Amino acid sequence: MIEIRFHGRGGQGAVTAAEILAKSAFKDGKYCQAFPFFGPERKGAPVMAFTRIADDPIRRRYQVYNPDYVIVLDETILEAVDVLSGLKEKGKVLINSKNEIDFNKNIESYNIDATGIALDILGVPIVNTVMLGAFAGATNVVTADSIINTTKETFPGKIGEKNAKAVQVAYEKIKYR
Amino acid sequence: MTSIGATVKEPGSSKNYKTGSWRTFKPILDKEKCIDCENCILFCPEGCINKDYDIDYDYCKGCGICAEECPVKAIKMERE
Amino acid sequence: MIKVISANRALAEAVRLARPQVIPVYPITPQTSISEYLASFVADGDLKAEYIRVESEHSAISAAVGASGTGVRTFTATSSQGLALMHEILFAAAGLRNPIVMGNANRALSAPLSIWNDQQDSISQRDSGWMQFFAENAQEALDFVIQAYKISENKDVLLPSMICIDGFILTHTVEPVNIPDQEDVDNFLPTYQPKHAYLDPKDPMSLGTFTDPDYYMEARYDMEVAMERAKEVIRTVNKEFEEVFGRKYDLVENYRCEDAEIILVAMGSICGTIKAVIDDLREKGEKVGLLKVIAFRPFPQEDIYQAVKNAHRIAVLDKNISFSIGGVLYNEIKAKIDVDASSFILGLGGRDVSPEDIINIIKQTRNPTEPDVITWVGLKEEE
Numbered sequence: 071m072i073e074i075r076f077h078g079r080g081g082q083g084a085v086t087a088a089e090i091l092a093k094s095a096f097k098d099g100k101y102c103q104a105f106p107f108f109g110p111e112r113k114g115a116p117v118m119a120f121t122r123i124a125d126d127p128i129r130r131r132y133q134v135y136n137p138d139y140v141i142v143l144d145e146t147i148l149e150a151v152d153v154l155s156g157l158k159e160k161g162k163v164l165i166n167s168k169n170e171i172d173f174n175k176n177i178e179s180y181n182i183d184a185t186g187i188a189l190d191i192l193g194v195p196i197v198n199t200v201m202l203g204a205f206a207g208a209t210n211v212v213t214a215d216s217i218i219n220t221t222k223e224t225f226p227g228k229i230g231e232k233n234a235k236a237v238q239v240a241y242e243k244i245k246y247r
Numbered sequence: 248m249t250s251i252g253a254t255v256k257e258p259g260s261s262k263n264y265k266t267g268s269w270r271t272f273k274p275i276l277d278k279e280k281c282i283d284c285e286n287c288i289l290f291c292p293e294g295c296i297n298k299d300y301d302i303d304y305d306y307c308k309g310c311g312i313c314a315e316e317c318p319v320k321a322i323k324m325e326r327e
Numbered sequence: 328m329i330k331v332i333s334a335n336r337a338l339a340e341a342v343r344l345a346r347p348q349v350i351p352v353y354p355i356t357p358q359t360s361i362s363e364y365l366a367s368f369v370a371d372g373d374l375k376a377e378y379i380r381v382e383s384e385h386s387a388i389s390a391a392v393g394a395s396g397t398g399v400r401t402f403t404a405t406s407s408q409g410l411a412l413m414h415e416i417l418f419a420a421a422g423l424r425n426p427i428v429m430g431n432a433n434r435a436l437s438a439p440l441s442i443w444n445d446q447q448d449s450i451s452q453r454d455s456g457w458m459q460f461f462a463e464n465a466q467e468a469l470d471f472v473i474q475a476y477k478i479s480e481n482k483d484v485l486l487p488s489m490i491c492i493d494g495f496i497l498t499h500t501v502e503p504v505n506i507p508d509q510e511d512v513d514n515f516l517p518t519y520q521p522k523h524a525y526l527d528p529k530d531p532m533s534l535g536t537f538t539d540p541d542y543y544m545e546a547r548y549d550m551e552v553a554m555e556r557a558k559e560v561i562r563t564v565n566k567e568f569e570e571v572f573g574r575k576y577d578l579v580e581n582y583r584c585e586d587a588e589i590i591l592v593a594m595g596s597i598c599g600t601i602k603a604v605i606d607d608l609r610e611k612g613e614k615v616g617l618l619k620v621i622a623f624r625p626f627p628q629e630d631i632y633q634a635v636k637n638a639h640r641i642a643v644l645d646k647n648i649s650f651s652i653g654g655v656l657y658n659e660i661k662a663k664i665d666v667d668a669s670s671f672i673l674g675l676g677g678r679d680v681s682p683e684d685i686i687n688i689i690k691q692t693r694n695p696t697e698p699d700v701i702t703w704v705g706l707k708e709e710e
Contacts, residue, residue: 079269089501093331096503102331105500108442129464129599131496132681146268185271189326195271254439 071124072211073134077153078143080115083198087141088119090202090224094216095123103128116151123211141205142166143184143197164205166197180208180244187243191236192229203237207244214241266293270309272324276300280321287313287322328506334465334497337504338404338430338490339364341472343374344512345428348399351379351390356442357494358406358432365402384409388416388429395425396534398525400476400518403427406494407434407448414452420487421456421550423535424523426479427487428472429457433595433646434494435676443677444494446595446646450623450655456550458488458557459623461594465504467621468492470574473512477564480519484557486550491623493596493646495677507572515571557625578627580619583609584634587616589692592631592660593644594620597673597680601644604685615689620656628663640667642692646674653701669695673704680704 074091078084085106092104103122120134136156142165147153153163154173165171166184173179182204184197199221206214218237222230276287281300288296295307302313314322332340339361342350350369352362368374377394381387387403395401405413410431420427431449435441449459460475462468468490475488492498524534538546558578565576582602584590591601598619605615618634618641620627635641645654652658657670669692674680684704691702 089331092501096331101503103500103502105495108495108499128502130603130682131500131596131599133679135681149268185326189271 071122071128071130072139073137074121074123074139074141074205074211075134075137076117076119076121076141076143077147077151078117078119078198079147080117081196082117082143083196084117084119084143086224087143087198087202088121090199090217090220091121091205091212092123093223094202094212094220095121097216097219098213100125101127107133116147137161139164139205139209139211141201143201145171162208164201164208166201180204182240182244184240187236187239191239192232199233200236200240203240204244206237207241214238217241265305266308267303267305270307270327272309272311273304273327274302274307274309274311274313274322275325276302276313277321277323280319282319282321284318286316286318290316328508329503330506331501332465332504333360333499333501334462334468334492335360335432335499336364336501337465337469337506338472338492339368340504340506341469342402342428342430343368344507344509345402345473345476345516346374346400346513346518347376347402347428349377349379349391349394349401350403351381351387351394351401352403353381353384353387353405353409355384355406355409355432357434357444357498358404358409358430360498361404361430361432365404384412385416388413388420388427391427391429392416392420392423392425395420395427396423396526398519398521398527400480401425401427402429404430404432406432407436410448410452411436414455417452417455417457417487419535422546424485424550424553425487426476426485426519428475428479429487429489430468430472431489431491432494432498433491439676441676442494444496444596444646445675445677446491446493447648447675449489449491450647452489453624453655456486456554458484458486458554458625459491460488460621461491461623462493462497463596463598463619465497465500465502466574467576468497469504469506470568470572470576471621473507473516474561474564474568474576476519477516477567478557478560481557481560481564482522484553484560485523486553486557491595496596511571515567554625558622558627561622561625576621577630578620578622578625579630579634580617580621581634582617582619584616584618584638586614588614588639589689590616590618590635590638590641591644591685591688591692592618592620592635592641592656594623594656595646597644597646600680600682601685604682604689607682608686608689613689623656626659626663628660631660632664632666635664635666638666640669640692640695642669642671642688644671644673644688646672648672648675657701667698670699670701671704672701678705 076084088104092102107118145167163179167181184200295303369378643657
């Protein structure tokens with residue numbers, strides 16, 4: 071079983087990202103589960119969301135304490151939250167940042183200016199789909215095609231097309247970096 | 248057990264929570280262009296602009312309403 | 328069709344498939360998306376029902392009683408404080424023998440104010456005359472709603488049903504759910520044809536009038552008889568459901584109990600985590616099992632007894648507390664079954680229950696420090 075933890079702020083789309091990732095894994099033929107942990111339900115408050123992906127049905131229902139992957143939607147959350155908490159030894163971190171972050175540990179980390187890509191393509195600083203494209207580029211957990219298809223289903227019409235493009239751009243940026 | 252008052256133990260403690268880190272865009276005021284109309288002060292939902300037009304970046308969330316309401320476009324929103 | 332959806336969505340899909348004609352509902356976290364999904368089904372024409380936007384939960388259940396009194400299939404949903412506000416009318420609904428089905432997103436009761444999960448809200452309504460079914464996952468949320476109508480509307484039962492789904496842990500978790508075809512559901516659950524008293528302008532009658540001491544006890548006794556009879560009706564409906572949809576249910580679910588020395592007894596979503604832990608421990612040779620109580624009312628004492636009678640000791644896990652006497656499920660089992668049992672209070676107000684918590688519960692049950700002690704799992708020490 072693969073466990074992924076998302077860190078973001080309310081309104082950035084961490085919960086939707088966790089759900090899109092789960093649905094994409096399902097398209098790839100896997101079992102899946104995604105759920106949020108809400109603090110106070112308001113825009114800007116730190117939010118966590120979780121995705122589990124496995125070859126067998128998933129029955130476990132507790133928060134993800136030892137993630138294989140951590141996806142950070144907002145760099146400034148590092149001041150408030152220990153995003154590396156419980157990360158597995160060979161775990162990877164993907165973070166929305168213009169700069170490479172030195173985590174001072176032997177952790178494989180990827181940074182991507184997702185806010186820049188989102189502003190360019192979507193016109194708003196909502197980075198969830200961009201980060202999923204980057205995640206597909208950084209790992210073999212899920213295919214970019216499934217992320218793109220699920221994104222289009224989640225956001226019908228023009229918004230979906232734009233988000234799908236943002237996924238593609240982020241995927242290529244990380245995959246061929 | 249110290250459960251009385253639950254999560255919020257001190258009154259007025261929300262000021263300890265600096266919301267400035269939420270910003271994607273930062274408002275920059277050009278005081279040369281400013282005509283002292285007070286629109287931005289009145290419209291700021293966070294009360295982050297004082298009578299001298301100093302913006303309190305500790306709490307400004309970068310919503311951009313001040314820039315939108317400024318009649319002389321003296322406020323620019325710049326990427327953080 | 329298999330879709331990746333939340334338990335709230337699964338429950339709403341079940342309601343759509345069951346075709347209720349009246350849905351009075353008031354939104355409350357974490358139930359809200361149920362009322363939203365149903366509103367859009369009705370607005371989009373996918374469900375032909377009267378959707379009544381009421382001003383409170385008290386009104387929601389009152390309107391449901393009125394609608395059900397005219398002999399139509401009725402649905403409502405709520406959570407926590409909303410269920411507490413319904414308290415008065417819950418008893419009326421059961422006493423009037425209205426076969427209403429309600430979804431309850433289990434959430435802690437105030438104070439302190441909490442939006443997160445425990446089961447205090449529905450447990451506190453245990454004597455209202457409603458049947459209560461606790462779902463482990465989103466699929467059960469869907470399946471239980473469809474079966475609940477058939478059970479509630481059975482002429483030998485005619486009592487309302489509450490489908491309990493753990494707040495956030497189920498309501499806001501997406502996972503693959505098999506959504507049945509409308510045709511299969513229509514065959515399994517035909518249109519409700521009321522056989523007893525119901526309001527009809529062509530044949531006027533009064534419902535819900537007062538009763539003097541000559542009759543009240545008999546009315547209550549009839550409810551007791553109906554609740555007992557419901558056990559057999561539930562089993563029959565479970566079998567019919569399995570024949571059509573292939574998923575097997577009962578009043579309880581035995582999970583690796585046969586040769587188990589230690590058996591955990593629990594309700595709702597926590598059973599999934601327990602099953603995973605049991606599988607891990609079984610690989611190490613530990614004989615542990617889970618008895619999942621699905622029907623809390625009617626109370627399946629015989630099923631529980633048969634499952635646990637050969638165990639050395641059982642642990643009963645309660646997401647509720649009846650102050651000064653302990654967990655409600657624990658006390659009910661102790662009252663009806665002569666078995667060595669330990670009581671654990673856990674997960675109140677959304678406190679996460681980890682596999683380590685379950686392992687510690689099993690350890691503690693195997694080697695109890697003192698009999699009849701009530702353990703609060705993960706309680707923080709005094710500062």
